[in-house]
Amino acid sequence: GAVVSQHPSRVICKSGTSVKIECRSLDFQATTMFWYRQFPKQSLMLMATSNEGSKATYEQGVEKDKFLINHASLTLSTLTVTSAHPEDSSFYICSARDRRTGGAVGGNTIYFGEGSWLTVV
Amino acid sequence: DAKTTQPNSMESNEEEPVHLPCNHSTISGTDYIHWYRQLPSQGPEYVIHGLTSNVNNRMASLAIAEDRKSSTLILHRATLRDAAVYYCILSGGSQGNLIFGKGTKLSVKP
Numbered sequence: 001g002a003v004v005s006q007h008p009s010r011v012i013c014k015s016g017t018s019v020k021i022e023c024r025s026l027d028f029q030a031t032t033m034f035w036y037r038q039f040p041k042q043s044l045m046l047m048a049t050s051n052e053g054s055k056a057t058y059e060q061g062v063e064k065d066k067f068l069i070n071h072a073s074l075t076l077s078t079l080t081v082t083s084a085h086p087e088d089s090s091f092y093i094c095s096a097r098d099r100r101t102g103g104a105v106g107g108n109t110i111y112f113g114e115g116s117w118l119t120v121v
Numbered sequence: 122d123a124k125t126t127q128p129n130s131m132e133s134n135e136e137e138p139v140h141l142p143c144n145h146s147t148i149s150g151t152d153y154i155h156w157y158r159q160l161p162s163q164g165p166e167y168v169i170h171g172l173t174s175n176v177n178n179r180m181a182s183l184a185i186a187e188d189r190k191s192s193t194l195i196l197h198r199a200t201l202r203d204a205a206v207y208y209c210i211l212s213g214g215s216q217g218n219l220i221f222g223k224g225t226k227l228s229v230k231p
Contacts, residue, residue, distance in 0.1 A: 006164075034218055043208075044165070044221040057216075093164045097217060105217035106153040107172060112164035 003027055004096050006113035013084055013120055020080045021116045023094030029074035030096035034110070035067075038091040050077045084120040092116045125209045130226045133199045141194040141225055143209030148189050152213040156183065156194045158205040159224075165208065168194065204229045 003026040013019045023033055031052045036044040048058045048069050056069035066088075068080040077096075081088055093115040101109040126144040133139040145154065153172050157165040169176055169183045171192075176183040182195040196203055208224040 004164075032216060036221075043223050044159075046218060046220060049216050049218055091162070095164075095219070104151065104153070105215065106151060106212040107170070108217055109167055109170065110155075110212075110217070110219055111167060112157070115162065115164045117162070 004111045004113040006094055006116050008116060009114060010117045015085055015120055016083055018080055018082045019084055020078055021092055023077045023113055025075045025096040028098050028100060032097045033071060033077040034095045035079050036093045086120045089118055089120045092118055125222055127209055127225045132228045135229055135231050136198050139196040139199045141207050144191045145211055146190045148211055149213060152211040154192050155210045155212050157208045160205050199229045201229050
């Protein structure tokens with residue numbers, strides 16, 4: 001299957017600083033990428049949908065000024081956690097929709113990255 | 122997004138088939154049924170998806186009820202590496218985003 005890569009896999013940052021996580025689709029172009037957050041022993045929570053060349057659409061309750069998403073190319077989306085605090089520590093996962101895999105949007109396969117552990121100290 | 126209902130956990134013996142059920146009684150005509158699985162500290166792995174007809178791939182089979190209100194993921198011969206949380210998700214809408222539920226934690230005994 002297609003590959004989606006995230007970087008870094010683990011990052012530790014000081015409280016009040018910002019940290020950027022990259023998500024790349026390695027062998028396909030992704031007009032749409034998604035960002036999730038997952039706390040221990042919980043399911044994935046969708047944070048935002050990122051469309052290439054346009055502003056991201058955030059889920060209710062997700063602060064757009066805190067979680068900045070940029071999807072500047074068809075293979076790269078970035079999530080920047082600004083002014084991070086310990087409660088932002090979590091497992092962040094991106095995914096990308098592969099349009100080659102089916103006609104209807106709902107039928108496209110979505111591939112996930114390996115995830116990025118963020119620890120704010 | 123339409124919701125799915127899955128058992129919290131299931132157990133299986135190694136090398137035996139596993140049938141993971143999923144109920145989605147409020148599915149709409151355009152919703153696809155997707156299955157993913159996740160190991161601890163890893164991103165979800167795509168397993169299979171379908172719309173109306175049963176689907177087979179190298180990993181699993183997906184059996185979809187005629188009324189589409191339920192589906193079953195079939196692992197033909199469970200291995201220890203199949204132990205994971207399995208998510209059944211409906212995908213539709215303009216963006217096709219996936220909203221995860223709690224999934225089924227599958228344990229495989231040797």
